[in-house]
Amino acid sequence: MLDIKKLRSQTEEMKAALESRGIDAPLDEFIELDKKRRELIVDAEEKKALRNTASDRIAAARKAGEDAAGMIEEMRRVGEEIKALDHLLRDVEMQLDAIVLELPNTPLPDVPVGPDESANVEVLRVGEPRSFGFQPKPHWDLGAELDIIDQERGGKVAESRFTLLKGAGARLERALINFFLDLHTGEHGYTELFPPILVNSESMKGTGQLTKFAQHEMYKLRDDDLYLNPTAEVPVTNIFRDEILKEDELPVHVTAYLPSFRREAGAAGRDTRGLIRQHQFNKVELVKFVLPETSTGELESLTANAEEILRRLELPFRRVALASGDLGFASAKTYDLEVWLPSYDDYKEISSCSNYLDFQARRLNVRYRPAGGGRPQFVHTLNGSGLAVGRTFAAIIENYQNEDGTVTVPEALRHYMGMDAIRPL
RNA sequence: GGAGAGGUGGCCGAGUCGGCUGAAGGCGAUCGCCUGCUAAGCGAUUAAGGGGGUUUUAAGCCUCCUUCGAGGGUUCGAAUCCCUCCCUCUCCGCCA
Structure with missing residues (x-):
């Protein structure tokens, strides 16, 4: 607000x-x-x-x-x-x-001005897309051949755009979640949370998920005032709703793994294959509550924390500053991280890191009392994916695939995976 | 799910038969005094939101309104009475 x-x-x-x-x-x-x-x-x-x-x-x-x-x-x-x-x-x-309540946040001055994503600006590029000596396969084919991704049975159990992961696939998903959380808690100083997966409408409104435009994206329970979590940003950012924190409690840096659910009603036809756009997906989220004057720097460090995952996994990626017309509803500034996906022959969003300033905090009524006394002030909130697990999964098996159909496990994941390569059974 | 108890300020906790209680008392916090330092002690201050006025803006100051889980009702007037809902706790049941 x-x-x-x-x-x-x-x-x-x-x-x-x-x-x-x-x-x-x-x-x-x-x-x-x-x-x-x-x-x-x-x-x-x-x-x-x-x-x-x-x-x-x-x-x-x-x-x-x-x-x-x-x-x-x-x-x-x-x-x-x-x-x-x-x-x-x-x-x-x-x-x-x-x-x-229908007015979105105003962009910060350094946000590129433009009507849509065509005006986005690449600000950083790390790593080189690998040149394969053979025709690389998309992850959905590789996953089926390795018998680690089973979309038919996922669809049987739920409906299309739900996936069953098997064997090394299930293990890889879990390995990624653990790797992300371990890095953010162990080296980046975030506190781990595991919040409820159902959230009420009050929480959804607080973070700005229930606008006219977005509300149809959410899974709503029929008999209760509850929604399936659309992103851990919602339950995590809401933990301090209607609270006044002490200045010395700030900044709060938290991370959470949580399954996320979206109907993606308007996106039928886009990214129909593979793990890129699913109704249920795993994500490790980074959320910060900070003093207003620090939020600019906090966005840089949050983004760097998310990037560190990609660096450790040695995946080629770039960082893009979103243009004003491409910003999310509540965001004043957003960096997207995009990972190289051979099947798309392009970079694909894998994280979105935003500074909301006091926009969410005002709606959520999250304030802090200045150390020297005085009226409570709104905190600034930030959040970013660190990272989207399914898309990382896809990026790994595509970028690390070998001509014989096996997938080399990145160094950073080996002890989580207990194997150095994923091979057909 | 069944039975009972309860939801008051940053926290704990009083509020009698509705009116002078936006709220006693305590803790905590801040400032000042005291002290060689620390502790203790003494004194003062200490809810939020929203209007109006004042000020060049902000801060501050003056003033008013609202808020005692939420919503509605009774009344000239409600934290106090009535209704609905939500939540918490205890016991029972059921389970992971």
Whole structure:
């Protein structure tokens, strides 16, 4: 959620910032309603103040044994007026919310301006795509031949876009999760969490998952106000909802492995083969709660932490700064990490690292009390995948495949895998 | 799932037959005093949100409103009464 005061006082700047991401924000309407809101507040509060003092006088009169019937009658009328004003006010506030909650975050100044992903800027490239001396196979073929990925049976058990991993495949998935968590907790200083996999609508709204556009992507339980976790960002970022932290508790750096579920309703037809786009996928998430003035640097270190996985796995990748028009709803700045996938003959997103500034914190009401005292301030939140497990799986078997159909296990994973190569049974 | 108890400020914990309790008391925290240092002691301050005013903005200050799990109701007036929901705890049942 954007800062109402800023929308009020810097309307034109905010409008321009939102335009840079292709949003024509109804700020004129917002200003109108905001003005209306304040008028109603003033009116209602005057009447409430009157009622409060009158109530005191009624009590005093009663005590003194005097008759207060006239005053009581008058206050009954005032009470009704107050009720009417409060109802009007609630209507106006709902209209305001409807506008504000649909407004995305404004991009930071160093975000490349452009309408969509074509304006994204590559900022870093590490490693060289390997030149194969043979025709490399896509991971879905390799996986089937090695009998480690079984999409037919995944579909039988659930439906299409669900996968059954077998043998060394299941082991590789688990190895990756453990490797990621061990690195982030052991060397990068994150605390490991394992949150609930079902989350309520309050949490979903807090992180901005339930916008008009996105809500259909989520799996919703029929009989409960619960959703299947769409990304660990949701349960993890919500842990401090409505809390005031102490300044010296910050920064909080946490990591969590969690299965994630998305319907991907609008994406039918894209990435239909293999592990790239699944309804259920594993992800290790990195989340940070930080002091506002540190969030810029925290995004750099968070991104570097995610990149370290790719470096250790010796997978070619690049880092891309997303353009304003390509940013996620709540993000003020995002780096995508893209890994080289031979089957795509291109780089494919494997992590997305974002700085939300106080956008999520405002919605979630996560604040900290400054060490020197003073009013609570909103924290800044950041998060990134570190990494998407299924896509890493795909990248490994494609990039490490051999002409004989085996897959060499990357050095960093060998002790997790207990083998140096994946071979057909 | 069944029975009972309860949800009050950063934390613990009072709140009588509805009115002077936004909330006693304690802890913690901050500032000051005291002390050779530490501890102890003494004093003061210490909820959040939202309006209005003041200030060039912010801070600060003045003032008002709201908030005692959430929502609704009764009343001139509710933390205190009524209804609905949510959550926590204890016992039983069921299980991993």
